[in-house]
Amino acid sequence: MDKPEDLFKKITFCTExxxxxxxxxxxxxxxxxxxxxxxxxxxYVKFLPIVLKGAIxxxxxKEDREILLYYVRAEETCTMSLAAAYFxxxxxxxxxxxxxxxxxxxxxxxxPEWQLKYPSWNRYVMTMFRKRYDELINSFExxxxxxxxxxxxxxxxxxxxxxxxxxVYLSHQQLADELGTTRVVVSRILKEYERQNxxxxxxxxxxxx
Amino acid sequence: MDKPEDLFKKITFCTExxxxxxxxxxxxxxxxxxxxxxxxxxxYVKFLPIVLKGAIxxxxxKEDREILLYYVRAEETCTMSLAAAYFxxxxxxxxxxxxxxxxxxxxxxxxPEWQLKYPSWNRYVMTMFRKRYDELINSFExxxxxxxxxxxxxxxxxxxxxxxxxxVYLSHQQLADELGTTRVVVSRILKEYERQNxxxxxxxxxxxx
DNA sequence: TCGCTTGTGTATCTTTTGATACCGTTCTGA
DNA sequence: TCAGAACGGTATCAAAAGATACACAAGCGA
Numbered sequence: 001m002d003k004p005e006d007l008f009k010k011i012t013f014c015t016e017x018x019x020x021x022x023x024x025x026x027x028x029x030x031x032x033x034x035x036x037x038x039x040x041x042x043x044y045v046k047f048l049p050i051v052l053k054g055a056i057x058x059x060x061x062k063e064d065r066e067i068l069l070y071y072v073r074a075e076e077t078c079t080m081s082l083a084a085a086y087f088x089x090x091x092x093x094x095x096x097x098x099x100x101x102x103x104x105x106x107x108x109x110x111x112p113e114w115q116l117k118y119p120s121w122n123r124y125v126m127t128m129f130r131k132r133y134d135e136l137i138n139s140f141e142x143x144x145x146x147x148x149x150x151x152x153x154x155x156x157x158x159x160x161x162x163x164x165x166x167x168v169y170l171s172h173q174q175l176a177d178e179l180g181t182t183r184v185v186v187s188r189i190l191k192e193y194e195r196q197n198x199x200x201x202x203x204x205x206x207x208x209x
Numbered sequence: 210m211d212k213p214e215d216l217f218k219k220i221t222f223c224t225e226x227x228x229x230x231x232x233x234x235x236x237x238x239x240x241x242x243x244x245x246x247x248x249x250x251x252x253y254v255k256f257l258p259i260v261l262k263g264a265i266x267x268x269x270x271k272e273d274r275e276i277l278l279y280y281v282r283a284e285e286t287c288t289m290s291l292a293a294a295y296f297x298x299x300x301x302x303x304x305x306x307x308x309x310x311x312x313x314x315x316x317x318x319x320x321p322e323w324q325l326k327y328p329s330w331n332r333y334v335m336t337m338f339r340k341r342y343d344e345l346i347n348s349f350e351x352x353x354x355x356x357x358x359x360x361x362x363x364x365x366x367x368x369x370x371x372x373x374x375x376x377v378y379l380s381h382q383q384l385a386d387e388l389g390t391t392r393v394v395v396s397r398i399l400k401e402y403e404r405q406n407x408x409x410x411x412x413x414x415x416x417x418x
Numbered sequence: 419t420c421g422c423t424t425g426t427g428t429a430t431c432t433t434t435t436g437a438t439a440c441c442g443t444t445c446t447g448a
Numbered sequence: 449t450c451a452g453a454a455c456g457g458t459a460t461c462a463a464a465a466g467a468t469a470c471a472c473a474a475g476c477g478a
Binding site for chain 1: 338
């Protein structure tokens with residue numbers, strides 16, 4: 001791996017010098033393109049990824065429905081993989097890259113060691129577990145208490161905010177998948193919001209006003 | 210604390226002798242009754258509980274609704290408290306005892322140390338995080354894909370199975386709270402199941418057939 | 419350019435669920 | 449033993465959301 005100084009601009013959580021050495025020594029840099037599958041349901045997880053750039057969509061699939069668990073973004077790891085790797089279990093979810101993505105992977109066998117050796121790794125793991133759990137509670141709340149129209153709007157606002165763009169590039173179908181509903185419902189709601197002058201609709205793009 | 214040999218019949222996960230010593234040294238045994246509040250939203254978590262007997266109901270409260278996160282049962286800990294304690298954050302949930310309960314508590318400040326010292330503690334923490342996350346995914350699935358009638362029935366079947374009893378002692382209101390719906394809806398569904406001869410209803414008790 | 423795929427708009431119908439109201443029964447404590 | 453609380457049954461109404469069907473437009477590859 002070249003340019004370690006660059007790597008540690010992207011992975012800021014590991015502070016111990018020895019930990020950094022180990023990351024450089026055992027880590028391997030991989031690049032993926034949109035649509036690449038990183039983990040599959042049923043697969044054993046022998047390497048744990050930390051995302052440097054891009055995003056991995058992690059979800060479970062039951063029959064024809066899917067549950068979106070989270071996106072793994074820069075400097076984050078996949079807690080499902082982490083847990084599966086730690087216990088040498090098969091993965092119960094899928095991980096699919098949604099945009100050009102760089103990932104640092106390292107052997108799962110190091111996890112238990114690092115837990116004991118590096119406080120910063122420890123803290124990182126706790127942070128990630130906490131974050132994922134909170135995210136899931138949030139989705140849970142949304143689905144339990146909010147009506148879909150509100151969820152559609154706040155999804156769009158969130159995404160627009162994160163991407164720092166007034167336009168969100170998604171088809172109604174993709175939006176429906178994210179929210180666990182159907183295309184027709186989404187189209188209906190979006191049209192209503194357009195009537196209320198809250199958004200403007202284009203093919204494959206939604207502009208927030 | 211008296212009778213350490215009894216304690217380690219109940220807490221089997223800690224295997225290192227030194228860890229056991231520390232638990233005995235720093236741990237404190239507390240007893241609670243039904244209705245006692247162990248943690249409250251907004252409170253700092255200075256002690257982490259491990260349940261020896263009984264159950265703690267952990268939930269979040271938003272306006273008039275509540276979200277049931279999980280029950281902490283024998284040999285389990287509360288991951289919400291664990292994370293809050295680790296980061297010295299305020300709790301974002303409530304923990305209420307639902308039956309006579311014994312709890313071993315120890316200072317939150319020990320958690321980061323134990324992470325580094327004891328592999329068995331490490332494993333325990335990972336196990337708990339994993340378990341809670343899976344539980345939440347399950348509830349999520351239920352609420353997202355199953356109709357309430359199915360959720361009512363499977364809740365009853367689960368509970369009956371766990372308690373190894375054909376009868377479940379719950380009022381319709383309690384059942385509604387567990388499932389995040391209203392009493393009327395639960396009554397309606399239960400009556401229908403009774404008509405189908407799947408259950409039999411009594412005051413404060415539901416018998417599975 | 420033609421035909422196919424993808425994306426979108428919309429109407430109709432049905433089911434599920436929640437809200438509200440009212441009533442009777444059972445239990446419990448003063 | 450009496451009043452009030454907790455529990456449970458049920459009817460009526462309305463809202464939310466899914467299912468289905470069809471039409472049309474835009475994009476795309478052969």
